[in-house]
Amino acid sequence: MNAGIISIGTELLLGEVVDTNASYLASQLPLVGLDLQTVITVPDRIDCLAEAFHQAWQRFDIVLATGGLGPTQDDLTREAIAQVLGEEITISPDLEKDLRALFAAMGRPMPSSNIKQATLIPSAQGIPNPRGTAPGWWVEKNGKIMVAMPGPPVEMQRMWEIEVMPRLHGKVHHEAVVLRTLKSIGSEADVGEKAGPVFALGNPVLGIYARPDGIHLRMIARAADDAGAATLIAQAEAKLRDALPHQIWGTDAETLEGVLGALLVARGLTLATMESCTGGLLASTVTDVPGSSAYFKGGFVSYTNELKVALGVDAHLIERHGAVSHETAKAMAEAARLHLKVDIGVAVTGVAGPDSLEGKPPGLAYIAVADEAQTQSIEGRYPPRRADVKRLVVTHTLYQLIQRLLALPPSH
Amino acid sequence: MNAGIISIGTELLLGEVVDTNASYLASQLPLVGLDLQTVITVPDRIDCLAEAFHQAWQRFDIVLATGGLGPTQDDLTREAIAQVLGEEITISPDLEKDLRALFAAMGRPMPSSNIKQATLIPSAQGIPNPRGTAPGWWVEKNGKIMVAMPGPPVEMQRMWEIEVMPRLHGKVHHEAVVLRTLKSIGSEADVGEKAGPVFALGNPVLGIYARPDGIHLRMIARAADDAGAATLIAQAEAKLRDALPHQIWGTDAETLEGVLGALLVARGLTLATMESCTGGLLASTVTDVPGSSAYFKGGFVSYTNELKVALGVDAHLIERHGAVSHETAKAMAEAARLHLKVDIGVAVTGVAGPDSLEGKPPGLAYIAVADEAQTQSIEGRYPPRRADVKRLVVTHTLYQLIQRLLALPPSH
Numbered sequence: 001m002n003a004g005i006i007s008i009g010t011e012l013l014l015g016e017v018v019d020t021n022a023s024y025l026a027s028q029l030p031l032v033g034l035d036l037q038t039v040i041t042v043p044d045r046i047d048c049l050a051e052a053f054h055q056a057w058q059r060f061d062i063v064l065a066t067g068g069l070g071p072t073q074d075d076l077t078r079e080a081i082a083q084v085l086g087e088e089i090t091i092s093p094d095l096e097k098d099l100r101a102l103f104a105a106m107g108r109p110m111p112s113s114n115i116k117q118a119t120l121i122p123s124a125q126g127i128p129n130p131r132g133t134a135p136g137w138w139v140e141k142n143g144k145i146m147v148a149m150p151g152p153p154v155e156m157q158r159m160w161e162i163e164v165m166p167r168l169h170g171k172v173h174h175e176a177v178v179l180r181t182l183k184s185i186g187s188e189a190d191v192g193e194k195a196g197p198v199f200a201l202g203n204p205v206l207g208i209y210a211r212p213d214g215i216h217l218r219m220i221a222r223a224a225d226d227a228g229a230a231t232l233i234a235q236a237e238a239k240l241r242d243a244l245p246h247q248i249w250g251t252d253a254e255t256l257e258g259v260l261g262a263l264l265v266a267r268g269l270t271l272a273t274m275e276s277c278t279g280g281l282l283a284s285t286v287t288d289v290p291g292s293s294a295y296f297k298g299g300f301v302s303y304t305n306e307l308k309v310a311l312g313v314d315a316h317l318i319e320r321h322g323a324v325s326h327e328t329a330k331a332m333a334e335a336a337r338l339h340l341k342v343d344i345g346v347a348v349t350g351v352a353g354p355d356s357l358e359g360k361p362p363g364l365a366y367i368a369v370a371d372e373a374q375t376q377s378i379e380g381r382y383p384p385r386r387a388d389v390k391r392l393v394v395t396h397t398l399y400q401l402i403q404r405l406l407a408l409p410p411s412h
Numbered sequence: 413m414n415a416g417i418i419s420i421g422t423e424l425l426l427g428e429v430v431d432t433n434a435s436y437l438a439s440q441l442p443l444v445g446l447d448l449q450t451v452i453t454v455p456d457r458i459d460c461l462a463e464a465f466h467q468a469w470q471r472f473d474i475v476l477a478t479g480g481l482g483p484t485q486d487d488l489t490r491e492a493i494a495q496v497l498g499e500e501i502t503i504s505p506d507l508e509k510d511l512r513a514l515f516a517a518m519g520r521p522m523p524s525s526n527i528k529q530a531t532l533i534p535s536a537q538g539i540p541n542p543r544g545t546a547p548g549w550w551v552e553k554n555g556k557i558m559v560a561m562p563g564p565p566v567e568m569q570r571m572w573e574i575e576v577m578p579r580l581h582g583k584v585h586h587e588a589v590v591l592r593t594l595k596s597i598g599s600e601a602d603v604g605e606k607a608g609p610v611f612a613l614g615n616p617v618l619g620i621y622a623r624p625d626g627i628h629l630r631m632i633a634r635a636a637d638d639a640g641a642a643t644l645i646a647q648a649e650a651k652l653r654d655a656l657p658h659q660i661w662g663t664d665a666e667t668l669e670g671v672l673g674a675l676l677v678a679r680g681l682t683l684a685t686m687e688s689c690t691g692g693l694l695a696s697t698v699t700d701v702p703g704s705s706a707y708f709k710g711g712f713v714s715y716t717n718e719l720k721v722a723l724g725v726d727a728h729l730i731e732r733h734g735a736v737s738h739e740t741a742k743a744m745a746e747a748a749r750l751h752l753k754v755d756i757g758v759a760v761t762g763v764a765g766p767d768s769l770e771g772k773p774p775g776l777a778y779i780a781v782a783d784e785a786q787t788q789s790i791e792g793r794y795p796p797r798r799a800d801v802k803r804l805v806v807t808h809t810l811y812q813l814i815q816r817l818l819a820l821p822p823s824h
Binding site: 014 | 421422423424425426427428429430431432434435438439442448449450451452453454455456460464467482483484485486517518519520523524525526543544564566685690691692693694695696697698699700702703704705708709710711712713714715716718719752764765766767798799802
């Protein structure tokens with residue numbers, strides 16, 4: 001069955017508040033087998049609200065609304081629903097009793113405007129809201145369902161979890177849905193091209209997204225039961241792994257730095273960094289992982305050649321090849337390894353921009369990894385924007401480290 | 413004139429990504445005098461996209477869309493617009509030339525699928541996008557305007573600010589609007605309380621937002637002309653600066669690291685860092701500023717006590733007071749200053765969490781600044797979430813450095 005969400009509130013349309021309710025509900029709907037087709041955000045105006053509810057009621061099986069259930073003049077959700085369904089609003093004696101009891105418990109008189117929050121239409125039932133004064137509305141008519149929930153996230157989320165989701169679960173005849181994300185390195189176009197055959201499958205549906213840590217391939221499979229959906233996912237995942245054998249580094253909630261940390265722990269290895277163009281972002285990303293002090297022993301941000309030399313990089317080598325070179329990157333990785341007595345030293349040197357350096361263009365970078373056996377360096381070219389260079393170089397450095405570690409046996 | 417926004421992407425409807433583009437654009441539209449009536453979020457499906465564009469094109473004077481301009485099969489914004497307007501998509505030789513030049517500059521061959529990003533319809537003109545491969549579309553037909561922008565926020569925001577907003581400004585008849593943001597340090601409640609009298613003014617409208625670099629006070633003034641609006645802003649700004657004399661550190665697009673860099677350059681001073689709990693994020697933030705190599709000489713991520721001692725911190729001092737203490741923070745700042753022969757050494761030591769350290773709780777941190785004259789340290793307590801601790805400690809460290817520099821005369 002399909003669904004639409006209506007987010008209500010002028011503040012959402014001024015950009016002052018980010019609508020977390022919509023993304024929360026959006027993440028929940030696949031779990032009850034609902035196919036979310038649209039989120040529509042409207043201001044606290046009766047004409048806009050009525051138009052949105054009218055269209056949603058025509059197009060979707062299930063309509064979920066948040067906001068506009070408060071006691072003030074600009075809270076118009078109830079009025080809009082009544083107008084669209086052609087029903088009359090009346091005070092519910094039960095809801096009024098509950099509301100007066102709530103105010104009594106707070107030791108406050110009930111302002112007269114709050115009586116709005118004790119109203120219903122014939123097709124609606126009240127949904128309890130122990131976290132606030134606004135009950136929700138559960139509306140059923142002509143085989144369709146409309147649910148209005150309050151805007152404050154703590155009230156809405158409790159109402160969804162305890163009251164609305166279980167009830168929808170029972171109403172919606174639904175198929176099983178399984179989600180799976182593979183995370184990869186590469187350009188969006190390149191990954192998209194290689195993933196072409198999986199696009200063609202249709203089920204699972206494949207989505208491709210460029211993210212700060214690479215290209216994500218998200219699959220959504222639907223089947224009669226969980227096992228069926230999981231089988232579809234497994235088959236598509238195998239195809240993607242075949243098509244991208246050297247580019248997939250993780251799944252679902254995994255991060256590059258988390259995968260790296262787990263590999264270092266599994267192999268009992270330690271790490272140190274020496275970086276120039278990334279300016280500390282490499283060390284910072286490695287240490288985003290709780291417990292990273294078990295394997296990360298320290299880092300140097302060698303922003304000058306003097307510091308590189310003081311840390312053990314040969315001055316003649318920098319003079320001969322430049323600070324931005326395979327040779328200097330390798331020497332930096334080896335210096336980090338020796339200086340901090342770790343198993344693996346990793347180094348980055350490059351041109352973050354916007355200006356050139358040593359006649360080399362912004363976006364050029366060298367990444368080197370040194371371990372007991374060898375030192376290797378790769379050259380990379382990145383879009384020449386400072387923030388992008390830093391982020392992409394860190395992403396590729398973490399990926400290089402993971403590749404090197406995967407080639408080592410788990411028991412070092 | 414009224415406007416609608418269409419946010420495109422299945423990921424937005426799965427709750428995996430919060431739609432910051434819509435709230436950014438929503439906050440911008442009042443500045444060009446547009447009345448935003450609806451934001452509609454749709455998945456990467458041609459039927460849903462065509463329906464959304466069809467309705468928006470009928471209802472609104474201006475339609476703004478973000479997303480769906482990538483090179484893959486699920487990027488369908490161009491196709492949907494062409495379908496709704498009944499026009500045919502063709503490759504633009506000019507756009508193709510630009511796109512091939514961009515790939516050549518990155519030293520990469522252009523995947524064939526990217527040619528989608530060089531297409532137009534007769535009613536559309538390309539909008540330049542120097543931050544990515546997807547140009548936007550500016551569509552004008554029958555007195556209405558439709559603008560399609562790319563989904564990545566850094567690409568979209570630049571395109572909006574440099575290309576789209578000025579052009580819309582010329583098209584939309586509107587009153588003068590002037591915007592001004594003051595950036596401050598403090599709690600949202602405290603800043604909000606002190607800013608109370610400016611809230612009461614009504615024009616400018618004041619909005620208060622907690623952001624990663626502190627509390628932002630955003631003013632929007634409206635008047636018949638620019639001068640009138642600017643006068644209203646100046647009067648309100650004077651009131652805010654009176655109310656928050658020690659808390660405002662910058663305005664508008666200024667960043668803490670940018671303000672710090674400008675102060676260091678003006679005073680001819682150099683800087684070095686030694687950090688533990690922030691793991692390199694302090695150095696990385698300082699080096700986010702282009703040209704920071706003029707004053708930033710290097711940094712140490714001293715994640716172990718051994719490294720702190722090797723860099724010049726007294727081992728007995730760490731033993732006596734602990735690694736997380738005023739004494740160790742001060743010794744680290746002095747060691748960074750001496751080791752890298754700079755004017756100012758800054759150090760951070762703390763417990764990033766989630767576990768305690770030396771019996772000290774997550775969220776406890778010490779920030780020390782050492783210059784020629786003195787070394788000072790402050791203690792801070794932060795919400796004990798690893799990412800928050802790192803970010804907030806860096807924010808407060810940059811703020812401490814700015815305060816110290818402001819106390820020094822510009823000509824050192």
